[in-house]
Amino acid sequence: MDSGDRIRVERSGEQYEGVCMPSTTEDHVVLKLDGGYNIGIEREESHVEVLDSGVYDIDSEVDGDESSVVEIDPDLPTISLISTGGTIASTVDYRTGAVTSQFDAEDVLRAVPDLAGRANYRGRVVANILSENMTPEIWQDLAWAVHDEIENGADGVVVMHGTDTMQYTASALAFMLDTPVPIVFTGSQRSADRPSSDNVMNAVCAVEAAMSDCAEVLVCMHATENDTRCALHRGTRVRKDHTSRRNAFETIGNEPLGEVEYATETVTFQRPYDERGSTTLDIAPDLETDVELLKSTPGMDGAFLDLCDGKAGIVIEGTGLGHINTKFIDHIARLTDDGTAVVMTSQCLDGRVCDRVYDTGRDLLEAGVIEGETMLPGTAMVKLMWTLANRSSVRETMQTSLAGEITERSVPWT
Amino acid sequence: MDSGDRIRVERSGEQYEGVCMPSTTEDHVVLKLDGGYNIGIEREESHVEVLDSGVYDIDSEVDGDESSVVEIDPDLPTISLISTGGTIASTVDYRTGAVTSQFDAEDVLRAVPDLAGRANYRGRVVANILSENMTPEIWQDLAWAVHDEIENGADGVVVMHGTDTMQYTASALAFMLDTPVPIVFTGSQRSADRPSSDNVMNAVCAVEAAMSDCAEVLVCMHATENDTRCALHRGTRVRKDHTSRRNAFETIGNEPLGEVEYATETVTFQRPYDERGSTTLDIAPDLETDVELLKSTPGMDGAFLDLCDGKAGIVIEGTGLGHINTKFIDHIARLTDDGTAVVMTSQCLDGRVCDRVYDTGRDLLEAGVIEGETMLPGTAMVKLMWTLANRSSVRETMQTSLAGEITERSVPWT
Numbered sequence: 001m002d003s004g005d006r007i008r009v010e011r012s013g014e015q016y017e018g019v020c021m022p023s024t025t026e027d028h029v030v031l032k033l034d035g036g037y038n039i040g041i042e043r044e045e046s047h048v049e050v051l052d053s054g055v056y057d058i059d060s061e062v063d064g065d066e067s068s069v070v071e072i073d074p075d076l077p078t079i080s081l082i083s084t085g086g087t088i089a090s091t092v093d094y095r096t097g098a099v100t101s102q103f104d105a106e107d108v109l110r111a112v113p114d115l116a117g118r119a120n121y122r123g124r125v126v127a128n129i130l131s132e133n134m135t136p137e138i139w140q141d142l143a144w145a146v147h148d149e150i151e152n153g154a155d156g157v158v159v160m161h162g163t164d165t166m167q168y169t170a171s172a173l174a175f176m177l178d179t180p181v182p183i184v185f186t187g188s189q190r191s192a193d194r195p196s197s198d199n200v201m202n203a204v205c206a207v208e209a210a211m212s213d214c215a216e217v218l219v220c221m222h223a224t225e226n227d228t229r230c231a232l233h234r235g236t237r238v239r240k241d242h243t244s245r246r247n248a249f250e251t252i253g254n255e256p257l258g259e260v261e262y263a264t265e266t267v268t269f270q271r272p273y274d275e276r277g278s279t280t281l282d283i284a285p286d287l288e289t290d291v292e293l294l295k296s297t298p299g300m301d302g303a304f305l306d307l308c309d310g311k312a313g314i315v316i317e318g319t320g321l322g323h324i325n326t327k328f329i330d331h332i333a334r335l336t337d338d339g340t341a342v343v344m345t346s347q348c349l350d351g352r353v354c355d356r357v358y359d360t361g362r363d364l365l366e367a368g369v370i371e372g373e374t375m376l377p378g379t380a381m382v383k384l385m386w387t388l389a390n391r392s393s394v395r396e397t398m399q400t401s402l403a404g405e406i407t408e409r410s411v412p413w414t
Numbered sequence: 415m416d417s418g419d420r421i422r423v424e425r426s427g428e429q430y431e432g433v434c435m436p437s438t439t440e441d442h443v444v445l446k447l448d449g450g451y452n453i454g455i456e457r458e459e460s461h462v463e464v465l466d467s468g469v470y471d472i473d474s475e476v477d478g479d480e481s482s483v484v485e486i487d488p489d490l491p492t493i494s495l496i497s498t499g500g501t502i503a504s505t506v507d508y509r510t511g512a513v514t515s516q517f518d519a520e521d522v523l524r525a526v527p528d529l530a531g532r533a534n535y536r537g538r539v540v541a542n543i544l545s546e547n548m549t550p551e552i553w554q555d556l557a558w559a560v561h562d563e564i565e566n567g568a569d570g571v572v573v574m575h576g577t578d579t580m581q582y583t584a585s586a587l588a589f590m591l592d593t594p595v596p597i598v599f600t601g602s603q604r605s606a607d608r609p610s611s612d613n614v615m616n617a618v619c620a621v622e623a624a625m626s627d628c629a630e631v632l633v634c635m636h637a638t639e640n641d642t643r644c645a646l647h648r649g650t651r652v653r654k655d656h657t658s659r660r661n662a663f664e665t666i667g668n669e670p671l672g673e674v675e676y677a678t679e680t681v682t683f684q685r686p687y688d689e690r691g692s693t694t695l696d697i698a699p700d701l702e703t704d705v706e707l708l709k710s711t712p713g714m715d716g717a718f719l720d721l722c723d724g725k726a727g728i729v730i731e732g733t734g735l736g737h738i739n740t741k742f743i744d745h746i747a748r749l750t751d752d753g754t755a756v757v758m759t760s761q762c763l764d765g766r767v768c769d770r771v772y773d774t775g776r777d778l779l780e781a782g783v784i785e786g787e788t789m790l791p792g793t794a795m796v797k798l799m800w801t802l803a804n805r806s807s808v809r810e811t812m813q814t815s816l817a818g819e820i821t822e823r824s825v826p827w828t
Contacts, residue, residue: 130737130772130773130774131733131734132710132732132733132734132737132738132739132740132774133739133740133741133774134712135712135713136712136713139712162734163734164733164734164737165712165733168711168712169712239762240733240734240762241762241763241764242762242764242765243734243735243736243760243762243764243765243766243767243768244735244765244766244768245764245765248762248765289713291713292711292714292715292718293709293711293714295707295709295731296546297582297706297707297792297795298548298549298550298553298579298582298583299549299550299703299705299799300706300707301706301721303721304706304718304721307715307717307718307721317709318546319545319546319578319579319654320545320546320576320577320578320654320657321657321658322657323544323546323578324546325546325547326544326546326547327547346657347654348653348654348655348656348657348662349655350655350656350657350659351656351657351658351659351662352657352658353657354657354658358544359544360544360546360547378711381711385713
């Protein structure tokens with residue numbers, strides 16, 4: 001039995017049929033079921049029957065170069081698959097039972113044979129980390145990699161990324177890059193070894209979105225619990241809202257920008273977007289990383305605010321319309337006097353910050369706070385890092401939508 | 415023209431008819447429209463006509479004692495209205511244009527004549543603050559006030575509270591009090607002076623809920639944008655999710671526990687709850703306030719973690735299933751070794767923390783982190799303050815649902 005063989009595995013009275021996939025240990029057979037799910041079955045006490053050998057020529061689909069092109073078909077667009085690690089590029093380490101990130105972009109092609117024939121692929125590895133370990137420095141490496149791929153002719157880019165911090169990285173690229181082609185983040189909530197893995201459908205839909213007309217930074221993940229369609233979220237407006245569900249990602253304050261129907265490979269958009277080719281490729285990768293996100297809670301230790309003295313900027317995740325305990329306002333005034341940019345957002349997540357309504361807010365405005373409009377707190381933090389390194393007019397830049405991060409003006413109420 | 419008169423105001427070609435309400439300045443007439451909304455109209459260039467005098471005997475409805483009983487009808491239940499400030503007890507200060515909190519519980523009775531006849535009311539003021547200034551110390555004062563009102567015969571308690579931090583205070587009371595009667599938090603997203611104020615319906619529905627069979631700490635706020643019904647949220651599972659909408663509150667991970675239909679005054683529950691009288695009144699008001707909520711973000715300054723050295727406890731708002739940058743795990747192990755309780759929650763908000771899936775999580779468990787199950791980060795912070803002061807088995811208490819804060823066991827995925 002080799003990888004690529006069609007096999008039947010029988011164990012504990014259950015039968016499984018599918019394609020044998022490469023496995024990282026001797027203890028398990030990894031089987032791709034016909035529905036696209038991969039499952040791992042313990043070899044011990046399993047009976048394996050080879051039904052057909054070499055159904056998928058898995059190992060020859062990609063070669064081992066750092067940036068490699070597979071089976072060039074001049075009629076197909078070129079999509080660059082950039083891997084940063086995360087679950088979509090993960091497998092279970094059966095020795096510890098934990099999921100580790102160890103695949104590169106080429107392994108994704110091996111693991112998702114359904115990608116074949118849709119495009120010419122280039123693979124590139126920028127990092128191989130679980131995304132809780134993502135840093136602003138890797139955002140910069142990634143931005144350069146995406147820039148170079150586009151400069152070298154990629155018609156679209158798919159970034160494979162852990163879901164934990166995907167929203168932060170997608171925001172960072174949205175501010176750092178002007179792009180004439182789609183840049184589509186995708187990932188996986190369940191590793192390829194789990195029966196319910198979402199890696200195949202997410203990867204396929206992301207490639208379809210990368211060939212679409214929308215030249216923006218998008219996040220492509222399951223739209224529902226089912227394997228019917230992926231949502232396309234604007235990178236600056238999306239949040240991972242559930243720890244484990246496959247449809248964990250949500251556009252805050254609106255419907256997703258678009259969607260990809262899996263069965264028909266149809267990409268549709270419900271709202272205006274930047275069209276392919278309407279923007280010239282450019283990169284502004286500098287970041288001022290001396291920026292923090294501070295969440296305001298009842299009883300918060302003022303020492304956390306002391307730590308912000310001398311920082312380039314802070315984003316406060318305030319309460320309600322954008323408030324913080326009144327006792328901290330004098331300190332905030334000193335911070336802004338000393339040149340620290342202080343941006344107010346809301347832990348409500350949805351809705352506009354409006355510090356003109358209540359006394360606390362008006363005092364905060366007098367203390368020099370910049371209202372974060374409708375920006376998500378995490379997006380505002382990333383944008384402030386970018387703004388402080390690239391623009392002299394910090395207040396104006398933070399209050400102007402650069403990449404769809406501020407939703408259109410609305411009266412907070414009537 | 416006096417408060418309580420039915421009047422018609424004409425200004426700039428527009429006519430308004432309603433009941434004249436007490437105003438805090440000479441510059442404006444405050445008019446309660448027939449729909450229940452209050453509006454403020456500048457006196458200058460206004461023409462006022464008194465249509466009927468003394469329609470509402472506003473001023474005599476309540477007297478000025480700190481705790482007062484109005485018009486006792488032995489057939490009606492007794493509801494205690496406890497005010498802490500916030501928008502429901504606010505009015506616009508027309509000098510600055512900002513909303514200030516200056517009404518006490520009795521003013522709410524004046525402002526919401528619809529409450530009359532539903533119950534015998536007792537008014538009590540615990541604080542008069544906007545809720546961004548709420549502190550654990552005031553949670554304790556409030557818990558005692560609620561305890562004493564119930565001990566003195568209240569059949570239900572309505573707590574009027576600013577919406578910014580209502581979820582934290584409701585959680586605190588849910589842990590501090592065993593209650594045989596409903597304790598219902600309500601507030602207002604728009605002050606009584608705005609045409610769209612939600613104060614009347616929220617107050618009426620909260621009183622109806624306080625007379626219901628559900629002896630839990632509830633949050634009663636608009637369920638939709640319309641004035642049709644209020645949702646009843648369990649205090650430990652609710653979040654303010656929008657800065658300004660009237661239906662800003664959401665139960666995370668489930669439908670609300672119940673609802674109140676405004677027109678019919680019908681209170682219904684969709685899930686099991688603690689029934690009236692099933693619990694004996696008790697209070698455990700102690701809190702260990704040396705507890706912080708720390709949000710993990712890419713690029714977070716490790717100095718924030720240094721600040722947690724020696725603290726009694728911290729709750730981390732991690733990413734995904736409950737992760738933080740791997741480089742901080744050794745520090746977390748030192749914290750737990752030194753006796754700091756470290757609880758992991760997720761900034762996803764919805765879903766269960768599960769640190770058994772990925773390497774990072776398994777390392778965190780080895781470092782002594784307590785998984786926060788499905789608890790909201792803010793609720794976990796409040797519960798940790800309570801647990802450290804009241805229970806010796808911190809881990810077990812944090813992982814056991816005491817007041818509905820942990821939703822029932824579910825497999826994170828299949």
